[in-house]
Amino acid sequence: MRAFLAFFALILLTLAVAAGLAWPAWELLTPQFDLRFHRVASRVWMLLVLIGIVLLARRLAVADRGSLGYGAPRRIFLRETGIGLALGVATMLPIVLLMFAAGLRASRADVALDTATLLRLAAAGLGTGLTVALIEETFLRGAMHSAVQRESGPVVAILLIAPLYAATHFLASYRIPPGQLGPGSGFDLLAGSLAAFGQPLSIIDAFLCLTAVGVLLGLVRALTGNIAACIGLHAGWVWVISVVREASRPVADHPAGWLLSDFDGVVGWLVLAWCGVIGAVLVRFYRYRDASTVRENLV
16 A cells, blocks of 8 residues: 555645646746646646656656556557557447437537548547546556555556546646636645535546546556556547547536536446446457467567
């Protein structure tokens, strides 16, 4: 548990520092870019976490390529990341299409879905997916998984990290109106985000869904021995969700609207159920994939 607590302390420390740096960073970037404050705060936090990974991983002796999840040869690592990306998109698209077919989500009236807009959304979503996946998987399924697994085994590592992974998604969920932004907005954002945990029933569907996703990624990490597939899968899922959120909205008065969470209008009870299907596919695929890769390397 010492390794887990060390990483948990790193998260708390970087959150506090990011809250203080969010406003100066936003002030610096807004003249050049039209950025939402919560996104700037989130990216500042990710950067701090990335720096913290380097420092803490060295202290816990998990700073080598293998412990960070990058032990596979570059060619194989990139190939498995690409396969994971394709699998991520392929496993998320069916449930998203079901949302539209069932009328749970509808296209936004203020977004013209022409070719140029779709390409822009796709490019932005892919960039977001790869950035988020690279940082989060290196931290969680890389250094943290290795450190906890060394102390307590892979099962404990998966079960401890999955809910922590889910919890981090709520840390930039609060929104501050542009007219109310000021030097203390980073701390207001953090306080507002943490307030969600004071009403657990309001986020239970999204939290359980994201925990299930964390378990899936942990299983893939344990099956493959590296984070290549985790990065690809994570990026693929974020890619699809990012485009869907920008191009559509939940239908508020739909009788089955409770299947989608208020958190982001995508994850929720419906996706939680779908995680069972995705899990069966991924476990079967990566059990075979791991054996196949070993055979290939022996030839």
